[in-house]
Amino acid sequence: MKKLLATVICALIIFILVLAFFPSLFQTGQYTIKPASDFTAVDENGIEFSLSDYKGDVVLIHITGLETPLCIECEEEMIGQLEQLEKLSKLNDDVKIITLNIRKNPYSTTGKSIAEITYGINISWNWVEDYEPFQFAGFYQEYWIYNGAFSNPTIVLIDSNQSVVGVYNIYTLGKGKIDGIQTAKSLNQDIQQIKSGEWDEFKGGGYNEGITFIGIFVLGILTSLSPCSIALLIAMISYVGSHLIQDEKENMKKYSIQGIWVGVVFTLGMAFVFFIFGLIISSVGIFVELSNMFYLISGVILIILGINVFKPIKEFISYKKESKTSLQVMEKGKNIFLNLSKKSIYLGAFFLGILFSIGWAPCAMSLMMPVFILTLSQKISIIMGGLLLFTFGLGHGVPIIPLCAVTSSVRGKLGNKYVSVGKWMQRLFGVIIIVIGIVMAIRFWSINLW
Secondary structure, eight states: OHHHHHHHHHHHHHHHHHHHHOGGGGOOOOOOOEEOOOOEEEOTTSOEEEGGGGTTSOEEEEEEOOOSSOOSTTHHHHHHHHHHHHHHHHHOTTOEEEEEEEESOTTSOOHHHIIIIITOOOOOSEEEEEETTTTTGGGGHHHHEETTEEBSSEEEEEOTTSEEEEEEEOEETTTEESSOOOOHHHHHHHHHHHHHTOOOSOBOOOOOHHHHHHHHHHHHHHHTTSGGGHHHHHHHHHHHHHHHHHHHHHOHHHHHHHHHHHHHHHHHHHHHHHHHHHHHHHHHHTTTTTOTHHHHHHHHHHHHHHHHHHSOGGGTSOOOOOOHHHHHHHHHHHHHHHHHHHHOHHHHHHHHHHHHHHHHHHHTHHHHHHHHHHHHHSOOOHHHHHHHHHHHHHHHHTTHHHHHHSOHHHHHHHHHHHHHHHHHHHHHHHHHHHHHHHHHHGGGGTOOOO
8 A cells, every 4th residue: 555655646746747847748839929029229230220110011030049159959950040031031022030149159250240151141131149138039038948948040920010929949959850940931921821811820839837837836745745854744743733732622723723824834934945046046047048968967966866865875975974063053043943933833833944945955955956957947037936946845835734733643643654655755756866867868969758
């Protein structure tokens, strides 16, 4: 029965990890037709223009990353798409093309010069060099980030009413071809359909980010069932028992409501720390989303952490005992917790949530790493990264809330059953993390199992 329970739980974890980690499997046509963001820029010919200047015409915004050092992985698609755009400009004199060339190296030759001199392409349209933090392309980043990676190149279609009506993700770093190079002929057909009104809905697009939040939340719930979280149960059971035991005999209803609120406050304290983690991680993420080396490094880290579940790495290396400083910090945290608890059980519970999430993170790093990598791999704002991990923290604390409302005898029975299943859960968690690590690592060689 214990093995069956552990197997079912880990099967759910695999599903949620796939849901959260590989959301492209659940693409739902996230985009809808909406107004295009206007911008004013100066192109490489020194001509100032605005997107709104082309109202009444169909516009193709071509977003690419042509610079030195050149992305060898996507060179064929970058140059091939430019060749097709050159043909399109000759095929249709009325076509309006704007290239936004994303740049990270401000000292290299311009993308327009590379295209014209190195590849012999005649750039007859507006070409804008867009440096970090992408003043112009940033308006359309939701379209050129596909499943967490830079789609190089990307074509965004804008109709005569200045609404975004479609997107082509030509090639995506670490994933390979998505829509592939769009020919001059097919793009011209798209333009004619948009002009005639036959193009009546958004075409193309990535995944629904709402699914990611659901996946993150449920993943938080499932990781709370891991062996590392046994300490969470013990801490909360002890805290609730020591502070509410007197009320249990006097007023069961009051006891249950108070227990629920203690659990809620504890969960909020824990989620607050994860929110801070998310802010830090997503601020680092902006510097790694364009590199497929990220997948290799992440995969290796996950494999190591998965092995650590079976055989702790500290057994292979020598390590020092806890320093006096760390012991003093723990003692100080304990004293703060006790002082707050005397003033209010809710303040104590909130601080306990903060204390637990900080202390739990090193133990459960292999479980949290997929969440960290998911946050790193998405082109999201810093606040959104914080919200992602805040959602994970809420999910992780949710199972604690009902436990705080039940009687001490029920908590004791649940705790004993939970501990007995722990060893099977630990092994299955290790296997899952290693498998995900391998899947991530082989993406470096453009082998995409998902």
